[in-house]
Amino acid sequence: MVLLNDIKGQDNALRYLRNSLSAGRIANGYLFVGPLGVGKATAAKGFLMELMCGVPGKGACGECAVCRRVDALNHPDIMWIKPEKAKRIRIGEIRKAKDMLSLKPYESSVSACVIEDAHLLTREAANALLKVLEEPPGRALVVLISGKRELLLPTVISRCMEVRFHLLSADETRNILLERSDINAEDARFLANFSGGSPGRAIAMAAGNIQARKKEISKLLDAIAAEEDPFLMAWDREDRTGILEDLEFLIMFLRDAAAARPLVGSADPVFFDKYSTGEIYDILGRLIDLKRALEGNVNPKLVAPVLPGILGRDQGSSLDKIPSAAEGLGTGGPRVKRAEN
DSSP, X not given: OOOGGGOOSOHHHHHHHHHHHHHTOOOSEEEEEOSTTSSHHHHHHHHHHHHHTOBTTTBOOSSSHHHHHHHTTOOTTEEEEOOSTTOOBOHHHHHHHHHHHHSOOSSSSOEEEEETTGGGBOHHHHHHHHHHHHSOOSSEEEEEEESOGGGSOHHHHHTSEEEEOOOOOHHHHHHHHHHHSOOOHHHHHHHHHHTTSOHHHXXXXXXXXXXXXXXXXXXXXXXXXXXXXXXXXXXXXXXXXXXXXXXXXXHHHHHXXXXXXXXXXXXXXXXXXXXXXXXXXXXXXXXXXXXXXXXXXXXXXXXXXXXXXXHOOOTTSOGGGSOXXXXXXXXXXXXXXXXOO
């Protein structure tokens, strides 16, 4: 269980929340906004623990039944909406939340609804929520959590007190990893950099086999470098999340390799024997273009065939002959070389 005081690296956000609690000035609506995995949902839990258990100036105990129920998301006075697999939040769920907030709290002084990924509200749901924020029933509290503020209705944002969260430094992320996982210092440093300052994402990745993933990427690069026609090779992932993770992994790997401090070792670095630093930077630019395209509306099944070609080259030819991601995906699909009969 992580209490409000245990959250690291978000001093401004926590200071604002603590001051609100100490002064007893609790708004009807809050918007916790910031990147993925930096503690927004954890802060929402901690904030509710302080409201429902804590003594002003002392904080929540973290041991009582109230704290345990808030932490487990099964407190009778809290409705926690968390969409699965990026599904939209529809008006029916907001109507249920309104009904729950209209009831007298069962055991606390306040009823609360927390909505994660609030940017996934449909327009109808957002308008229904706006009515709740404009005319909150009883002692109702709404906490919205989002990493994409720009997708929220401006009218919804204007009815909430905005609490901003930010990415942590690599050192802060590494220290959190070492405290909350069993990985070693080297892997913690790697994941702190790879996650871009998102402890939540780094902790989730730490549950996997980091060393195996490093070796997998290293072998993959060497195989592509040795292939005469890499466009004919297949990428083993076609889901958006998996390919984005691969792209981020490769971008970080090549960037650090070009800077002569690789985070992933290879016993037989064929890839780096064949490519100059300038060529690696060229590949990096194309990978970044590809990542941006995938973060838009490009079908991941179109992206997967392009990756090997961007990372490799025909023997004796120039990298300039390989189409960039922007060219390949911006004109109706990737220019994938076909096998000749």
